[in-house]
Amino acid sequence: MPYAPADAHVRFALHSDHQPAVIATTTGPTADAARSHLHDHGFRSTGPTTMVLARIDHEAPHYTAQAAEQLRRYGFTTEIDPALQEEIDTEWTWANYSMPWCSRAEIRQVGAAAQRIHDDIAEGRLTIHLHADDGHTTVAVGSYATGVRRHVHLHGENHLRQVSTSYDTEAEAVAEFHRLYSVAVRPGPAPLTDLEQTVRRLLAGTTPSTSEGTSAPAAEPPVAEPGEHEAFLAALFDQDRQWERYRPFDETTIASHESLTVRVEFTHEARHRTDVAWTIAEYDGPVGERLWHATITACTPVSLIHTMLQYLDAPPLATADHPDGVLHDAAWHPASHPARTTWAAPDRSIVFESAPHAVADRWMLYGGEDLDRAAWTIRLSAGVPLPLLAELAESAADLFPSPTRPTTRSLPSPARGLPAAVPAQRTRGR
Known part of the structure; x- marks a missing residue:
């Protein structure tokens, strides 16, 4: 040279x-x-x-x-x-590094491998077909443009992403991915992490302070404060006599409706945003088959839970017959995907999703613009009454009053006579 x-x-x-x-x-x-x-x-x-x-x-x-x-x-x-x-x-180290047995040089090697995967995806050498949340991190399946065993499963995010398994064919890799992650599988690549978005903006020569036309980040979703769910449950039994309490275990309380067709289970140990705190099921009779069920994670706003239980206790005489109309009237933003349709709140802090071909997660309402990193999630199976979904959509839309769409009704109190110390909904950063 x-x-x-x-x-x-x-x-x-x-x-x-x-x-x-x-x-x-x-x-x-x-x-x-x-x-x-x-x-x-x-x-x-x-x-x-x-x-x-x-x-x-x-x-x-x-x-x-x-x-x-x-x-x-x-x-x-x-x-x-x-x-x-x-x-x-400065020889710094990662806090709470997930592979504590690695030396500093080995940590750097893991990061370099993750960087190569990131660059291969960003520059089109690696195409991601599907992704999923395995309960701990993001996993994906993709194919390299060239190579011998070029169809791979990926595990982890950012500096921890690795190739976990390689396959000879795309069909084999995709089929095994579906077998491993079942209903958690989503089409295409996972949404970019905050770090990936920042890195790509910098490499493109734009930053939040210099870029023009960059959409504003999604607002923080409303979440329940610690103790709100417990207070709501207590008020449900103290002031709503249609529900009877059972507590078979110290960590679980069951509420049975007087009709004997609705059962609600509350897990007192739920703390993490992905922990299921509530499970609701409706049956076609006291000893009949289950019609549908729902799971609700910790931090879900109490007003949404109240809306569901209020409908099951005493359905309103007049309500919309489908959530789409409610969300359209509330100016939520629709988007169609190969396997689902989503409606995002005006500030993108809440999303309502319909997966018409799914059974377990036919409908979802979650806080945040990314399901894989949602602050909270309500999942409803096939069979849930459409008027209930419309009521739930209305309650979610009422969290965002605006000059163009004032609230159509007062925000429901979490339960009749619930103490003022337990607010119906509140927003906080996470």
Whole structure:
């Protein structure tokens, strides 16, 4: 390789909007040659004289040091900002790293492998067919454009994503993915994580402060505060005599309606956003078959739970016959997908989803714009009455009064006479 004259200069500094991403500024007659070397090290052009290195494993300073060393060997003049040099010299570790047996070098190897997967997806070398939430993290199945065993299962997110299994054919990989994750399978790639979105914005030369036309992030979904579900359950028994209490175990309470056709189970130990706190089922008689059932996770706004139980206790005389009309009137945003239809609240903090071919999760209402990372979820099986879904949609829509659509009714109190100390709904950050 020809020697590069010393008047080609590269300055490295931490990115002002996202650390530890690095900006390289190139000047001099042979700047194009320097930029070519930087591209080989993962830097991407964001302007005539600037390039950015942003990684999902947060190792940009480490790889910047390697790039600077190579440039110096080729004769380029390099300068590293003191703050970046401090980052390079600091041997930090991941908090609560999921593979604690790994050395620092091994952690870096895992991150580098995850970075390669991220880059392969972003640049079209790896196509993701399906994804799912296995209860702990995101999993996916995809195919590389070239390679021997190029059909793979992926496990994990960001710096922890790995190839877990390889297959000879796409059909084999997809069939096994369906067998492993069943109804949790969703079409296409999973929504980008916050870190992936940030990295891609930086590499494209846009940031939240400089990009134009970027849609505003979804608002925080309303969630129940700690203790609200317990207080609602207590009020249900104290002030609504149609429900009778059973508590077969210390961690579970069962509420049976006086009609003997509705059963509600509440799990007192539910804490995490994915923990099921409530299970509701309706039967066609005291000893009949189950008609439908629903599960409700912790943090679900109490007003939504109240709407469901109120309908089961005493259905209103007049209600809409389908949730679609309610959501349309409330100006929710519809979107069609191959296997489902979704309606998003105006601020995208709540989504109502219909999967017409599913049995267990025929209908879903969840907080947040991404089901895989929802703050809370209500799942309803096939057979649920459409008027109940319309009431649930109305209750969800009433969480977003606006000048163009005032609330059509007062927000329901969680139960008749429920103490004021237990609000019907409240918003908090998570």
